[in-house]
Amino acid sequence: MSTQQAADRAVTVEAKGVHKSYGDVRVLKGVDLTVRQGEVVLILGPSGGGKSTFLRTLNHLEDIDSGSLRICGDTVGHRERRGRRVPMPERRVAVHRRKTGMVFQQFNLFPNMTALENVASGPVHVHRTPKAEARRDAAGLLEMVGLADKADRYPSQLSGGQQQRVAIARALAMRPELMLFDEPTSALDPEMVREVLDVMVRLRDEGMTMVVVSHEMGFARAAADRVVLISDGVVVEDKAPDPFFSEPEHERTRQFLGKIL
Structure with missing residues (x-):
């Protein structure tokens, strides 16, 4: 999908300044990310950098501490009331969650x-x-x-x-209007990875909006519209696959790629 094609489409995911901590450990430190209808966004990052936590916030498996998340135009998990964040009733969260499908590392x-x-x-x-x-x-x-x-x-x-x-x-x-994948091939033997990635490519071809946490570089190059690096709780780099891998702007991205490629 071209940049102009993406810009003309409705916003499916809108994250602004998303923060999440577990006790004293700050995992997300202000994540900003927009995903438009039909886009495939691959998220890379080091272990513990926040990528899977961020993915889980998108369908409210994890509640954010501050910032805002909107999926298909609806706020996730909270309403703003007189300047305060008020948790939504679980039944409303469940209704919003139906807009997303999630595939985990384990098949469940x-x-x-x-x-x-x-x-x-x-x-x-x-x-x-x-x-x-x-x-x-x-x-x-x-x-x-x-x-x-x-x-x-x-x-x-x-x-x-x-x-x-x-x-x-x-x-x-x-x-669902949005599919989330959290390391969908990490528990598979190498010969089984391709059959799962082939299904994901087919979904891309059919126009499904997807956010994928994975280190499958072949999928990144073949199917992703954008590749995003989340490290230390923030978005470090967000580019189309070719410039992401060949011309990263940030030293942190170059260090990360040097370890995994």
């Missing part, structure tokens, strides 16, 4: 459910979708991720890459 599938049942469970229990309709949609999603022939298999009968693809289909079943 229900072990007593088949792949089809795992994918259909969210729409049935959250959206009250009729079971037959949810199962039909789930079958379509499993076909999309290349697992139509595994619908009746249980997680223990699937490889790691297959389980992660089921997890992606399960997140998509909720029809």
Whole structure:
């Protein structure tokens, strides 16, 4: 996506001055980031630098201490009332959270459910979708991720890459406007990484807005519109992939790339 194309699209993620601490440990120290509809943004950074914490704030798995977060135009987690931050009721948070799908390092599938049942469970229990309709949609999603022939298999009968693809289909079943990926291939054997990345590239091609925390450089170059370095709780660099890797502006980025490339 060109810079002009991105600028013409609606804002999906808007983070301004996001801070988050755990006790005396400041993890996020004023993160600013905008992601527009259809963009794929890859977040890199050292361990402990804040990238996964920031990702978790986007669907309110972590509550921010200050700053503002808006997803698809809605404030995440809090309302402003007479200059004060007032927590939203959990039911409102749950409604807003449905706009995002999240895929974790671990697959977190229900072990007593088949792949089809795992994918259909969210729409049935959250959206009250009729079971037959949810199962039909789930079958379509499993076909999309290349697992139509595994619908009746249980997680223990699937490889790691297959389980992660089921997890992606399960997140998509909720029809999110934004997909979040937290190191989706880090728990996989190298030969299984490609099958998961191929699904993510297909989602990009279909226009899904994605924020991805990963160190998969091949995905960064092939599918990301922008690459962002978060280090020491702030955004250090935010560029298109080619200039990010070939012409980083900041010494911290050059140091980081020197260690991982």
